[in-house]
Amino acid sequence: MIALPDPRPVVLRSGVTLDVCETGPANAPALIFLHGFPESWRAWRHQIADFAPHYRCIAPDQRGYGASSKPAGVADYAPEKLAEDVLALADALSMERFTLIGHDWGGVVAWLAAHTAPERIARLAIANAPHPALFQRLLCANAEQRQASAYITALRDPAIDEDLASRGLTPTLLHLFGKGALAAMEPEERAHLLTRWQDGDAARAMVNWYRASPIVVPLEDQPALAPPSRRSAHAGSGDLGHGRPRSAARLSGWAGGYLPRFADRPSAGGGPFFTLGRGGAGL
Template structure:
């Protein structure tokens, strides 16, 4: 299940250092770093990033004694790019996360997500709260808060691109030549924009990434209120996600909750790594 075989006992289970996780025919690449006996933190990326989006954050978490596991998620790992939109229903994505925890020998982990990784974090906290020691979400509000905000703010306009992404093939043709420019123009550092755009030129990569949006209408899993201790970090200059949804999120967390409102935009792992690492470490320390 993994290429590296370093093992050590911890928490009553045998923890394993991972470089990949296999789930059926799918193979997910994983960056597993930091002290293997440290509190485990799973870092879930968004669109159109990959696990490397967390590099700056992970380095700081390692300094705090934490272990990080940053997978390239479904559609982003070269060995896990099914072309069918139905393969990206949220229930399958949650099971990918469960498979990662099982492969690492972890009964529970602290889960951190940004953008679509945040949506996956909310869903996992609802569907399998027993596997999450805590949840930290950057940018993405709770899905129910998002829906409620559509009628109370400009969120529907902000999210209109999600409808455009439903069309098969057309978004790929429109985005591929301009993706780097679009990302940099939205506030992502140029070096990161260049790296992600290059990754999206791999066979099937952009379709796999866009299928996260296309899987939404087919999803059967409903994300309910969360009973896991949670921190939510939101940038007040986020171009895609507005304040109303951010502030409504607290009503869907039935556990200790912290809302961190920062003077930043959408790309928090890349632009605010020190702040985000401190917030994550604070949440882990409460639960460790």
């Protein structure tokens, strides 16, 4: 694997700073890689190494991660603000159009950025992140999906805050997901993440992504529910960037027309805890 440069701070128009790894020819087509929870830009290190000879590759530590800004308020992690970070990063790096690649939470942000500014997205590639409208519909109607997503409710519970502050994120992750994903990681990457997860401020910031999302996770024993009528498809504010509020019910139908293979199938049951390997598949 080629050596990748150390990330550098990039200040956005909002005042937020993102730590960004950038490599590849400056005049080549641009790729922006968005990591998931609870990872870092390095989740894409193998893919960046493959693409960098021919593409301009940009991989930020997103808001709340690593050396990037960590605002204190839960509302600072609302999905629309995370998507705005991506568009503002492209502006800061003078990129009008780009391919957007997202995994897990990075995929959710990618969906929203594409809805907000479709004219700027040359291509969209998403791993382990079904369209948010479809995900919400599954949560309401599918007991298997509720069980698979119960970790979201656990991460929203303020009872974990004291432990996050004193011991970081690792004990909570091990409790929710076990040791399997950590054991499967490359040793260097495992050490990198374990060091990062010791930071109590970062742990709280990462969890705030879940707390700021309006996605509703019904109790596992609740009967099937209709999707919330006023939730947007991107699990953020009430519109798609075109000035027209839309309900999750309407957008579920819209998204299902384009993505029928996701419409009635539960999402990944192992939680968000994945590190991408050389081939790009989650562990």
